[in-house]
Amino acid sequence: MDVFAQRRAGVLLHPTSLPGAAGNGDLGPDAYRFVDFLSDCGVSVWQTLPLGPTHDDLSPYQCLSVHAGNIRLVSLQPLVELGWLDEAGLDESQPLQPQRKVRLVAAFNGFQRNANDDDRQAFTRFIGEHAGWLEDYALYEALRAANGSRPWYDWPEKIRNRHQSVLAEERRRLAGAIEQIRFEQFLFYRQWRQLRQYANDRGVLLFGDIPIFVAYDSADVWAHREWFSVDADGHLVKVAGVPPDYFSATGQRWGNPLYRWDVLQQDGFRCWIERIRSQLEIFDLVRIDHFRGFEAFWEIDADAETAVDGKWVKGPGDAFFEVLERELGDLPLVAEDLGVITPEVTALREQFRLPGMKILQFAFDGTADNPYLPHNHEKCCVVYTGTHDNNTSLGWYQDIDVQQRTRVRHYLGDSPEPMPWLLARAALSSVAFLAVLPMQDVLGLDGAHRMNVPGVCDGNWGWRFDWSQLQDEHRNRLREWVSLYGRRV
Numbered sequence: 001m002d003v004f005a006q007r008r009a010g011v012l013l014h015p016t017s018l019p020g021a022a023g024n025g026d027l028g029p030d031a032y033r034f035v036d037f038l039s040d041c042g043v044s045v046w047q048t049l050p051l052g053p054t055h056d057d058l059s060p061y062q063c064l065s066v067h068a069g070n071i072r073l074v075s076l077q078p079l080v081e082l083g084w085l086d087e088a089g090l091d092e093s094q095p096l097q098p099q100r101k102v103r104l105v106a107a108f109n110g111f112q113r114n115a116n117d118d119d120r121q122a123f124t125r126f127i128g129e130h131a132g133w134l135e136d137y138a139l140y141e142a143l144r145a146a147n148g149s150r151p152w153y154d155w156p157e158k159i160r161n162r163h164q165s166v167l168a169e170e171r172r173r174l175a176g177a178i179e180q181i182r183f184e185q186f187l188f189y190r191q192w193r194q195l196r197q198y199a200n201d202r203g204v205l206l207f208g209d210i211p212i213f214v215a216y217d218s219a220d221v222w223a224h225r226e227w228f229s230v231d232a233d234g235h236l237v238k239v240a241g242v243p244p245d246y247f248s249a250t251g252q253r254w255g256n257p258l259y260r261w262d263v264l265q266q267d268g269f270r271c272w273i274e275r276i277r278s279q280l281e282i283f284d285l286v287r288i289d290h291f292r293g294f295e296a297f298w299e300i301d302a303d304a305e306t307a308v309d310g311k312w313v314k315g316p317g318d319a320f321f322e323v324l325e326r327e328l329g330d331l332p333l334v335a336e337d338l339g340v341i342t343p344e345v346t347a348l349r350e351q352f353r354l355p356g357m358k359i360l361q362f363a364f365d366g367t368a369d370n371p372y373l374p375h376n377h378e379k380c381c382v383v384y385t386g387t388h389d390n391n392t393s394l395g396w397y398q399d400i401d402v403q404q405r406t407r408v409r410h411y412l413g414d415s416p417e418p419m420p421w422l423l424a425r426a427a428l429s430s431v432a433f434l435a436v437l438p439m440q441d442v443l444g445l446d447g448a449h450r451m452n453v454p455g456v457c458d459g460n461w462g463w464r465f466d467w468s469q470l471q472d473e474h475r476n477r478l479r480e481w482v483s484l485y486g487r488r489v
Contacts, residue, residue, distance in 0.1 A: 003205060003285050003332050004380070009428060009487040010045030010207060012117040012388065014060065015073050017439065017464045020442035025464060027191040028075030032079045032198055037470070041479040042488035047436055049388055051192070051282070052226050053141075055217065058461040059452075061289070062215040062256075063482075069188030078191065084110035091131075094153040108183045126186045129296060132274060133219075134182060140219035142177040143170060147438070151217035151438045160177055160234055163222075176430065192282055200284070202359040205225070208283035209332075209437075210276070212290040213240045213256035221257060221269075227264060227271060228257040229302075230489075231434065236302035243298050243307060243337060251307025253300055261316045269320055273327050284332065291335035291354075292345045293404040295318055334382055338362075358383040358432060360423050361396050364408050373411070374430045383432040385423045385441050388451040389422060393420030395447025420444060421477060428485045433478055435487065443469045 007119050012093045018025025018034060025031070052063030053070045061072075083109045111119070127134060140152065147155050158166040171178065181453050196206050203311040214220050214228070216236065221228050229238040244251040264271060288294075292370055295317055300310040310361040324331060335349045349356055363372035370376065377383060383394045397405065397419040409415070412422050420441045428433040442447045443465060454461045482488050 001331070006198060006433070006435055006489060007485075007487045008434045008489055009042065009482045010046045010047050010434055011043055011439055011442060012047040012384070013439040013465075014049040014388070014435050014461075015051070016058075016461070019464060024072055025187075026073045027195050028077050029220050030467075031075075031195055033200045034469075035195070035202060035204055038199075038204050041475060042482040043478065044203050044487075044489040045205050045207050045285075046289075049208065049285065050209045050211055054461075055215070056316065057457070058355075059414075062211075062212045062335070063161065063211070063218065064144075064215065065137045065209075065219045066132065066214060066275050067130070068137050068185055068219075069192065070190055072100065072105065073185045074184065074187045074191060075106070079107045079110070079187070085112045086110075091195060103186055104187070105180060107187070108180055109293065109434070111183065115214075122190070123183065123186050126189065127182055127386050130185070130189075133278070134185060136183075136223040137219040138168075138178045138181040139167070139171060139174070141181045141220055142174040145177065146170075146174060153224040160222075178416075189282070195281060205284035206282070208226075208279055208286045210279055210286055210288050212288060212293045213254065214250075214259075216255065216257055227260060227262060228267070230257055239302050240299050241299050241307040241310060242294070243310060243312075243362055245340065245460050251298070251310065253307045256479075258297065261320075264295075265316060265319065269316070269323050272320070273324065276312065276324065276328060276331075276333075280328070280332070285330065285334065287334040289336045290332070291337050291349065292339065292341060295342070295345045295348045298368075317348060318351060321348070325352065333341075353380070354432070355380045357381065358430070360384065360388060360391065360427055361386045361390055363398075363413045364404055364411065368405060374426050377430050377432050379431050379433055381428045381432045382434045382436060383430045384436050384438070385420060385427050386438055388438070389454050390438075390450075391447050392438065392445050392449055393423045394441070394444060395450065398446065403441075418444075425481060428481050428487060437478075441467055442474055444474070447467070 005396065013034070015027065015031060016024040018030045020026065020028060020030040047196050050060040050422065051069055051073065052065055053068050055062055055064065060098065076085060080087045085103065143155065143159060144152065152160060199206055221230065223232055225488065230236055236257055239253065240256040241253040242251055242259050248297055249367060296304045296312045296314050298307065298310045299313045331352065331354065333354050335354040335356050337345060337349055338359065349380055358372050360372060360383065363370050380453055386396065390396065397408070412426055415422055419426065421444070424437050427437065449463055451463050
C-alpha cells in the first residue's frame with residue numbers, strides 16, 4: 001500500500017497521553033476507544049512519538065534502546081483476562097516503577113503457571129526473532145538495575161568495558177531478571193501489534209517517529225560503542241547539537257554521541273537497516289527526526305559547554321538512503337526538515353521522494369514566500385498546525401502580538417471561526433497529502449496543555465487528555481472538515 005497516494009487526516013497523540021485510570025496512558029481499552037474515535041471521524045492516521053523505554057525524565061527522544069518498547073505502556077487488565085495476573089490488588093493508579101514492576105513480575109509468574117502452549121510458543125518465537133537486540137538490551141537493563149540505575153559508563157570497569165568472562169558470569173547471576181525483561185518486551189510487542197491490527201482493520205494507519213541520535217546511556221552505545229564517537233573506555237568524544245540561531249545565541253548542545261558513519265558504512269549501515277525494519281514492523285509510516293543530520297550534522301567537542309564552537313560535518317547522504325531503498329524497498333518515511341535547511345538537504349529529501357513537514361505556526365512572519373504558508377505547500381508534504389515541541393495553537397495565538405494576530409486572521413480569510421480551528425481548517429484544506437492536528441488542537445486547549453517545552457528540564461511529557469474534554473462539537477467539526485476537504489479514506 002502506498003500511504004502517500006491519497007489525501008489523509010491525522011491526529012498526533014502519544015499513547016502516554018491517553019486517558020484511563022493509570023498514571024499514564026497505555027495500550028488498554030482507552031487506546032482502542034481512541035482508534036474508534038479516529039475512525040468515526042474519518043481520520044486515517046494516528047501519529048505517536050517514539051515508543052522506546054525512557055529515562056527518568058520520560059523523554060521519548062532519549063531512550064534506553066532504539067528497539068525496545070516502553071513497558072509503562074503495557075496494560076495490566078489484559079493480563080488479568082489471560083489468567084496471568086490476579087485482579088485482586090490490581091491498582092493502576094500508580095503504574096510507574098516500582099509498583100508496576102511488581103505487577104509485571106507477578107504476571108510472569110502467572111504466565112509460567114497458566115499460559116497455554118500457543119502463548120508459550122509465541123514467547124519463544126519472540127525471543128528468537130528479536131535476539132539481535134533483545135539479548136543485549138535485557139542484559140543491559142538487568143545490569144542497570146543491579147547497579148542502582150546508574151548509567152553504564154559508571155558501572156565497574158570490567159562490566160562497563162564488556163569483558164566477556166565477566167558478562168557470562170553476570171548473565172548466570174541475573175538470569176531471572178533477564179528472562180523477566182524478555183517477557184516484558186514480549187508483552188509490549190504483543191499488545192502493540194494487537195492494537196495496530198485493530199486500527200488497520202478500521203482504516204487507521206499508525207505513524208511512528210525515529211530520533212536520529214541515540215542516548216549516551218543506552219543499550220545500543222554500551223553494546224556497540226564502535227558505532228559511536230566514544231573512546232575505548234566509553235567516554236564521549238564528539239556530541240550532537242545545532243548551531244546558534246534566532247532562538248538561542250549559544251545553540252543547542254544535545255549531548256548524544258555522534259555516529260562514526262565511516263564504520264557504519266563498512267557493513268552497509270546494517271544497524272540502521274535493522275532499526276528501520278523493526279519500526280516498520282509496528283508502524284505503517286515513520287517520521288525521521290532531524291533528517292538534515294544525514295546530509296550534514298553539527299559536531300561539538302564533548303568537553304565544550306555550549307554548541308557555539310561546533311562545525312558542520314558531512315553525513316552519509318545519498319549512499320545511506322540508496323542502501324535503505326535497496327534493502328527495504330519503497331520507504332514510507334517522512335523527513336523532519338525543520339531548522340537550518342540548505343539546498344543540499346532539500347535535494348537529498350527530494351531525491352528519495354520523502355515528504356517534508358510544514359508547520360503553520362511558523363508561517364506568519366509577514367513574507368509571502370514563507371514556505372510554511374499554505375499557498376506554498378506541495379502535495380508531497382505533511383502539514384501540521386504544530387508539533388509536540390510547539391505551543392498548542394490556541395496558546396501560540398494568545399502569545400503572539402496584535403500585529404501578527406491581525407496578519408494571521410487576514411491571511412486565513414478574516415473568518416469568525418475561533419482559534420485553533422481557524423488554523424486547523426487551513427491545515428486540512430492544504431494541498432499536502434497528509435494534515436495532522438495535535439490532539440490539543442482538536443480539543444481547543446491553551447498553552448497549559450503543552451507536551452514539551454524545549455530547553456526546559458522539568459514538567460514535560462506528562463500531558464493527558466480526558467474523555468470529558470472531547471465534546472460533540474469537536475467530533476462533528478472534525479468529521480465534517482475531514483470529509484469537506486477530501487481526506488476521508
